[in-house]
Amino acid sequence: xxxxxxxxxxxxRFRLTVDGWAVTAALVLALLVRLGIIHRVPW
Amino acid sequence: MAQGSLALPQVRTFRPGPQLxxxxxGVLLLxxxxxxxxxxxxxVAAYAKVHHLHLPNIxxxxxxxxxxxxxxxxIGIPAVFQPGVLTYEFWLKAGIVLLGCRFLVGDVLRLGGxxxxxxxxxxxxxxxxxxxxxxxFGLKPKLTSLLAVGSAVCGVSAIIATKGAIDADDEDSSxxxxxxxxxxxxxxxxxPVIGHYLHLGDRAYGLWAGLAVDNTAExxxxxxxxSDAAGKIxxxxxxTRNAMIxxxxxxxALYWAGKGQAQQVKGKASxxxxxxxxxxxxxLLISVLATVGVFNKQQIGNLANLSRWAFLLTxxxxxxxxxxxxxxxxxxRPFAVGAIGEAVIAAVTLGMVxxxxxxxxx
Numbered sequence: 106x107x108x109x110x111x112x113x114x115x116x117x118r119f120r121l122t123v124d125g126w127a128v129t130a131a132l133v134l135a136l137l138v139r140l141g142i143i144h145r146v147p148w
Numbered sequence: 149m150a151q152g153s154l155a156l157p158q159v160r161t162f163r164p165g166p167q168l169x170x171x172x173x174g175v176l177l178l179x180x181x182x183x184x185x186x187x188x189x190x191x192v193a194a195y196a197k198v199h200h201l202h203l204p205n206i207x208x209x210x211x212x213x214x215x216x217x218x219x220x221x222x223i224g225i226p227a228v229f230q231p232g233v234l235t236y237e238f239w240l241k242a243g244i245v246l247l248g249c250r251f252l253v254g255d256v257l258r259l260g261g262x263x264x265x266x267x268x269x270x271x272x273x274x275x276x277x278x279x280x281x282x283x284x285f286g287l288k289p290k291l292t293s294l295l296a297v298g299s300a301v302c303g304v305s306a307i308i309a310t311k312g313a314i315d316a317d318d319e320d321s322s323x324x325x326x327x328x329x330x331x332x333x334x335x336x337x338x339x340p341v342i343g344h345y346l347h348l349g350d351r352a353y354g355l356w357a358g359l360a361v362d363n364t365a366e367x368x369x370x371x372x373x374x375s376d377a378a379g380k381i382x383x384x385x386x387x388t389r390n391a392m393i394x395x396x397x398x399x400x401a402l403y404w405a406g407k408g409q410a411q412q413v414k415g416k417a418s419x420x421x422x423x424x425x426x427x428x429x430x431x432l433l434i435s436v437l438a439t440v441g442v443f444n445k446q447q448i449g450n451l452a453n454l455s456r457w458a459f460l461l462t463x464x465x466x467x468x469x470x471x472x473x474x475x476x477x478x479x480x481r482p483f484a485v486g487a488i489g490e491a492v493i494a495a496v497t498l499g500m501v502x503x504x505x506x507x508x509x510x
Contacts, residue, residue, distance in 0.1 A: 127241030128430030134246065135434060138450045139443060146453040 167231075174225075174232015178239070181219065181467065182460035185212030209372045209463050213336060216467020225468055236465020240365050241427040243458030244383055248434030249443060249451040251384065256435050259381065262508055263355065263388040266500050270359050271392065273496050274300035274489070281485045290316040290409075293400055294324035295482060299489055302390045302425075303328045303363030309393060309423050313401035314410045326474070327486035332366035333470050335490070339370045342498075343378075352505040354378035358385025359497040362490075365466045368459060379459075387428055394423035 121129065137143045186208040196203040219225065225233055251259075275296050282292025294316055298307045304325050311321040339361065343353040354371045357378065361367035364386050371382025398419055404410035413419050438448060 122426070123238050124241055124426040124430075127238050127427050128245055130238075131242045131245035131430055131434065134242075134454055135249070135437070135443075135451060138447050138454070143450060143454075146450040146457075148453040148456050 171232040171235055174229040175235055175461070176232070177225075177229045178233060178236060178461040178464040178468070181215045181464035182208070182212045184215055185209070185464070186460065207373050208460070209369050210336075212460065212463040213369060213467035213470075216464045217470050217472075218467075220468045220471050221473065233465055233468050236365065236462045236469070239458040239461040239465070240368065241430075243455045243462060244364075244368070244387060245427055245430035245434055246451050246455035246458065247380065247383055248431040249438040249448050249455075250380055251435045251438070253435055253439040256384065256432070259351075259355075259384055260388050262504055263358065263385040266355070266359055266497070266504060267385075267389050267392060269500055270389075270493065270497050271300045271396070274493050277492055278485070278489045281489050285481055285485050287481060287485060288320060290314060290404070291320040291323060291482060292485075293404070294320055295327060295486055295489070297396055297400060298324050298328040299331075299362055299486065299493060301393050301396050302386070303332065303366070305364070305390075305425070306393050306396065309397045310400055313397050313413075313423075314404040323482040324486075327482045328362050329470065330483060331486050331490045332361060332363045334487075335361045335494070336366055336370050336373070336466075339494075340373045343374055346498075348501075349505065350375050350377035351381050352501050354381025355385050355504070356494075356498055356501045358382040358387075358389065359501065360490075360494045361386075364390060365462055369463050369466055372459065372463075387431055390425045391428050393425060394420040397423050 134143065138146075188211045189206060189208040192203060193205060195201070278296035278299055279292060282289070282295065287295070293314060294307050294310055297310045298304070300306075307321055307324050307328065310316070311318075339353075339357055343356070348356065353374050354377065357370040357374070358367050358381065361370045361382075367382050367386040368379060372379030398413065398416060401410060401413050401419070405412045434451070437443065443451065
């Protein structure tokens with residue numbers, strides 16, 4: 106197979122929509138609260 | 149006017165890394181304005197208490213929005229702050245997902261069911277009315293479609309989603325977005341006044357704000373200005389409305405494709421999934437986790453407070469994004485159509501909510 110016919114290695118890229126980021130951030134925060142790492146959030 | 153100053157595409161992506169650094173100044177500005185709003189609310193309350201005065205309690209929400217508007221409409225937002233200011237949409241959605249912890253699934257099903265029934269009625273009224281008004285005022289048909297979607301479903305996101313699906317002009321979407329944002333700003337200041345005048349309960353008012361205020365950020369703010377409980381219900385009703393976005397955009401896409409003025413829709417199921425606002429699923433997931441007892445009472449309190457902090461940044465962003473001069477430049481006719489339509493929709497939805505309050509004892 107000629108070199109130029111090979112698929113070039115793709116760099117791993119992490120892309121999410123705003124919705125995806127928002128849900129991910131909220132779930133991570135919920136996990137931190139559940140684990141007690143965030144144990145008090147004042148308001 | 150640069151559309152970018154108003155439009156916040158739902159499908160926009162960003163990558164972590166260097167881009168995060170660009171966001172920091174604007175996020176700090178959101179935090180500073182939001183925190184200032186909170187500080188002023190507390191200071192006014194403390195002053196009134198010390199001097200035995202009966203001052204109306206003006207929520208931090210209103211202060212944050214007003215301070216944001218003052219900055220935006222006087223000195224403007226320097227370029228270094230703009231990327232971070234646009235993250236207010238991220239904070240809004242993260243805040244809504246976290247707010248899911250305050251709803252048990254039973255509440256979501258009951259209130260969401262009532263909301264859904266009212267949303268369907270609201271959609272029918274809004275589409276019919278905006279289409280008629282658009283014809284009477286001689287607006288371009290696609291601009292009318294965008295205004296109808298913006299007022300019926302969920303403001304800016306819906307307009308942007310529909311614009312792509314029906315091949316509308318940039319100018320039309322810019323007009324529609326400006327009209328919806330201007331009307332959202334007016335609703336922020338009028339809805340709480342009307343609600344208090346009519347002595348609406350928190351649930352009835354929240355439902356009304358969620359049904360009648362178009363943009364999610366403004367609906368959340370209009371609810372939170374009334375009370376914490378009203379804000380919670382406004383978010384649920386608005387989220388129900390948001391969930392309809394895919395069906396509405398699909399309907400318009402099929403309509404315009406049938407007229408040969410938009411591309412054919414290939415794969416309706418994937419189209420619906422693509423347009424569906426995914427943060428609604430996050431909201432439901434957190435609600436399910438709270439319902440099955442994953443979080444204890446203190447943890448739910450912590451999550452609710454995290455949600456409040458996220459909304460604090462959102463409300464500052466709503467103020468910063470509201471540029472009165474840019475909105476004025478958009479012309480009168482789309483605004484007039486939007487204003488008349490919104491006033492009628494607000495009145496009709498208020499009637500629906502009052503009836504629902506009696507029937508379902510909200």
